[in-house]
Amino acid sequence: MSKSVSPEARARYWRKNLSVLAGLLSVWFLVSHGCGILWVDQLDKIRIPGTGFKLGFWFAQQGSIYVFVVLIAIYVLVMNRLDRELLGEDDE
């Protein structure tokens, strides 16, 4: 069985959890609502070299989705590590 977990360790775990979420969701917002919507016309003035993509268009229809996949991958890795830190090597 796992060692017992102090309330302080739990509070630390939750604070870290919240800051991970804040970081990931900021990127989520900047990429989709920022690059894909708010700044799309400015970004469209730039072209991705070697392709026909205007940068804003690419973010709106391709790039944001790739970033979403990466965000969840980071979340999985970071949270699984946090769980291990809280509980020792043995997790749930």
Added chain:
Amino acid sequence: MSVQVWTFILVGLSFALYIGIAVWSRARSTGEFYVAGKGVPSLANGMATAADWMSAASFISMAGLISFMGRDGAVYLMGWTGGYVLLALLLAPYLRRFGKFTVPDFIGDRYYSKTARVVAVVCAIFVSFTYVAGQMRGVGVVFSRFLGLDIELGVLVGMAIVFFYAVLGGMKGITYTQVAQYCVLIFAYLVPAIFISILLTNQPIPQIGLGAEYAVDGAKQGVSLLDKLDGLSTELGFATYTDGSKSTIDVFFIAMALMVGTAGLPHVIVRFYTVKRVRDARISAFWALLFIAILYTTAPAVAVFARTNLLQSIPGIAYEKAPGWFKNWEDTGLIAWVDKNGDGKIQYDGSGAAFVGKPTGKDGPDARPARSAGGERLWDNAPTANSNELYIDRDIMVLANPEIAKLPSWVIGLVAAGGLAAALSTAAGLLLVISTSVAHDLVKKTFHPDITEKGELIAARIAAGGAVVVAGYFGINPPGFVAQVVAFAFGLAASSFFPAIILGIFSKRINVYGAISGMVVGILFTASYIIYFKFINPADNVPENWLWEISPEGIGTVGMILNFIVAIGVSLATPRPPEAIRTLVDRVRYPRKAMAEEGS
């Protein structure tokens, strides 16, 4: 072999596969029926979630929508995938730890209120039914267009198949069938896309082909595909494809409403209960989004390919020289042409709709409009004054895409099997939510707490069976409001469910009064805005009359913000929730073993 024979073979094979899987994996307990005994591996669960998530609309309609909207179509791409991120980060792991079967379970326990639970059940059932009716309709449409069956017969076949494996197999049967359905649908989506990408850009990967150089018969043309399409579009008087036409604020609010609304869809949340541990729930969320992203990044490429092919081949061509697919799809009313200037050529330009409303007419011998001397179908609709002569249904862009690109007939049959896989997988997931809501949340938790496990399983099966029949009925006789409501279900979910769940997890201070008044205010505001502009006074539905230029599609975001404000305000003004709720919230926040010292 002809297209029909190929379609029968491929659709038949895929159905046999689904039924075989259902028999092999049928459920024996309520645990297996509701959540597949929590024993599904993460990778399989990811595929099943992706199939569940991608509906008939994603498969059949999305690329078409984008190809007519240009850059603005990104609201669907970002909305539906970005919503998945919210779900995976903010909801799934916590609800999984909570460890019960349904979202109403969480709402009912967290807000210590039977009323809240019943309200949540009713919302879940309502959202699920509007969705499932759309899926059944999708099944009927695929059958009728590819196999020449009546839509009614098509819906009945679809009902029989879903009935078989949802009622028999429950979540376990559905999950493993959905794994197979994902493979079928993604293969069916990618094969034509890859073929066409090679034809148009010499580039086998559609996502790269989208940004590559335009080519004819393998010879590069010195201009990128997107520039080529922009040129074709403006030449014909359409908006530039890669520019937006909606206002930025409207796009912003629509995308947000779609994201938040998607995160609240009950049939996807329940998927995270089917894995063993929270860690597996997170990993399967990653697999699911990866599998979803494969289709969602291909869709904009398909949209551009189809649009380019269409604008290259049709405008200005004489009707008798029009390709075979043009005339085939004319028979279904998805393409309609009216020769306004009498020159026998098909004029297609950006001057507006060719005529009023969707094509109708039943004068001919085969319950279809009669043909003129020139051969085209004659429609009852009044022509408009502009120069555009062509009506094209957006669904064509995916369904007829292989024919437009002259691909072999087995590819066309494959698209039919893929469309059916997408529709059936989503329908089955939704039916399960309905049956779980009825058997577990209503019968067991509300009316008959002492029901036995066996009795609950029977109730769940009866509810699933009843739901199939009701959904089939709506599929055959779609009430006019269904199409309208589906489009707004996201806004309604965004303004009601989402804040209640989020606040329930991330705040210990929110109490039952705050949660309920927030939900009521959010959904009332959103629903009245939508009902006013869509049903009571459609003539007023123009940007000048909208609140801050936000269309009814995007208003759910405002409803959600109101919900948050009201819920927090009312909670702060009323007593704290009981101590037991604080423990419940802790149980949702921390891994179970971290709570061991308190004996929970």
